[in-house]
Amino acid sequence: MAGDFNNPMIKSCPCACMMAPYLAAGYFFCFLDDLFGQAVQEILVLTAGLTENDRAKVISDWEKGREIIRFFFKRKLDYWLQLPCVMFVLGLVDEEEAISVYILQFQLSNY
DSSP: OTTOTTSHHHHHOTTTTOOHHHHHTTHHHHHHHHHHHHHHHHHHHHTTTSOHHHHHHHHHHHHHHHHHHHHHHHHHHGGGGSTTGGGGGGGSSSHHHHHHHHHHHHHHTTO
16 A cells, blocks of 8 residues: 555655656656566577577567566556546656646546
8 A cells, every 4th residue: 555654665665655756657668668678688688599480489478478568557557647647747856847748648638
């Protein structure tokens, strides 16, 4: 629970209860895409010794898994990109960025 400061996990995290602006800006998906980009490079290196057919299967499985993970997080965190939660984007440190992202997200939310 985000507001439960008795939880030792929350006490130890320096970013506890401070990530709402970044979630509302959709930056989590940028972070996730960066991680996927790094992981695919590692997969290409690790599969270098496999036959072309086996390598294609591994890469195909990786792409399917990546899409499942991205779909899961999109479903789980999509409400941050909708009103009223998208208003948390105004808490970004850079005021100009906060306003421009808010306007963009507001327009995309079909209101």
